[in-house]
Amino acid sequence: MYLRLREEIVFKKSLLAVAAASMLTLTACGGSAGAGAAGGSGSGSDKITMGFAQVGAESGWRTANTKSVQESAKKAGVELKFSDAQQKQENQIKAIRSYIQQKVDVIAFSPVVESGWDTVLKEAKNAKIPVILTDRAVDSADKSLYKTFLGSDFVEEGKKAGEWLVADSKSATDTVNIVEIQGTTGSAPANDRKEGFAEAIKSDPKLKVIASQSGDFTRSGGKQVMEAFLKNNADIDVVFAHNDDEGLGAIEAIEAAGKVPGKDIKIITIDAVKDGMTALSNGKINFIVECSPMLGDQLMELAKKVVAGESVPERVVTEETTFTQEQAKQVLATRPY
Numbered sequence: 001m002y003l004r005l006r007e008e009i010v011f012k013k014s015l016l017a018v019a020a021a022s023m024l025t026l027t028a029c030g031g032s033a034g035a036g037a038a039g040g041s042g043s044g045s046d047k048i049t050m051g052f053a054q055v056g057a058e059s060g061w062r063t064a065n066t067k068s069v070q071e072s073a074k075k076a077g078v079e080l081k082f083s084d085a086q087q088k089q090e091n092q093i094k095a096i097r098s099y100i101q102q103k104v105d106v107i108a109f110s111p112v113v114e115s116g117w118d119t120v121l122k123e124a125k126n127a128k129i130p131v132i133l134t135d136r137a138v139d140s141a142d143k144s145l146y147k148t149f150l151g152s153d154f155v156e157e158g159k160k161a162g163e164w165l166v167a168d169s170k171s172a173t174d175t176v177n178i179v180e181i182q183g184t185t186g187s188a189p190a191n192d193r194k195e196g197f198a199e200a201i202k203s204d205p206k207l208k209v210i211a212s213q214s215g216d217f218t219r220s221g222g223k224q225v226m227e228a229f230l231k232n233n234a235d236i237d238v239v240f241a242h243n244d245d246e247g248l249g250a251i252e253a254i255e256a257a258g259k260v261p262g263k264d265i266k267i268i269t270i271d272a273v274k275d276g277m278t279a280l281s282n283g284k285i286n287f288i289v290e291c292s293p294m295l296g297d298q299l300m301e302l303a304k305k306v307v308a309g310e311s312v313p314e315r316v317v318t319e320e321t322t323f324t325q326e327q328a329k330q331v332l333a334t335r336p337y
């Protein structure tokens with residue numbers, strides 16, 4: 001957009017200089033810019049329009065992810081139509097349908113749950129609007145319904161959490177009672193993190209998951225579930241929460257029950273957002289597996305390629321690390337989200 005404006009200004013100057021001759025060229029230039037417009041936005045602009053159907057604003061991770069997408073769109077000159085589905089699949093489907101109607105150039109979305117997307121994805125495909133999955137996967141058998149999937153390997157994240165616990169429990173002689181606070185029921189990160197964790201801990205028969213329930217990836221959900229766990233189980237050694245927010249809610253419940261989080265009950269979470277990392281530095285959480293919400297730049301890059309008809313990899317996996325309490329203390333001050 002800016003580029004075109006500048007071109008036009010330069011053009012007008014040259015127009016003044018060689019008035020009659022450049023008249024023709026100006027018409028030609030305007031024409032070619034119009035013809036170069038990408039996709040079906042119908043605006044006559046060559047700026048890409050992206051419809052982004054976000055899950056909601058359930059966690060610190062999600063807030064950071066939304067900011068990343070919005071800032072990267074601005075930087076990349078992508079016009080962003082943004083919607084927040086408040087963690088409801090029907091709202092996300094509605095948003096996608098409205099993007100199809102508006103003839104955006106590309107649709108990106110983070111599916112709240114894995115199943116139930118085929119119909120609306122087929123509608124996008126029929127309208128020739130490419131779809132990019134970002135952050136979470138769908139379980140559609142037909143891989144032609146989307147161009148690529150950008151996001152973390154959630155099974156790997158669950159494994160890392162479990163492997164830390166296996167190492168940490170090496171010297172324990174008694175059973176280690178674990179309670180699991182799952183993410184949103186039916187979501188890819190909840191399904192996969194549960195699977196990865198279970199796989200890692202099965203090497204040690206002392207490690208037992210005695211209760212597992214969804215806290216919907218929210219702080220209040222984590223608190224409520226932990227309150228119930230504490231009421232029903234006298235002996236809890238470890239909490240595995242599928243995200244930081246649930247872990248932070250669990251901390252509140254543990255403290256309210258007169259116990260010391262991080263000591264009486266160890267806590268493992270996933271995400272590594274600022275509040276989680278602060279609790280890790282303060283010794284209230286014991287270990288965090290990183291899940292990066294900073295997907296914006298890669299998403300815009302993929303979107304441009306997809307709209308230009310270039311091929312993109314089927315899967316783009318985010319690189320991530322893990323944090324102990326000591327490591328959290330070192331990076332906390334410079335953590336960007």
Ligand code: GYE
Pocket residue numbers: 058059060061062135136189217242243244245270271291
């Ligand atoms: O871990 C959680 C958020 O899909 C990876 O969703 C994302 C998860 C993230 O609500 O905090």
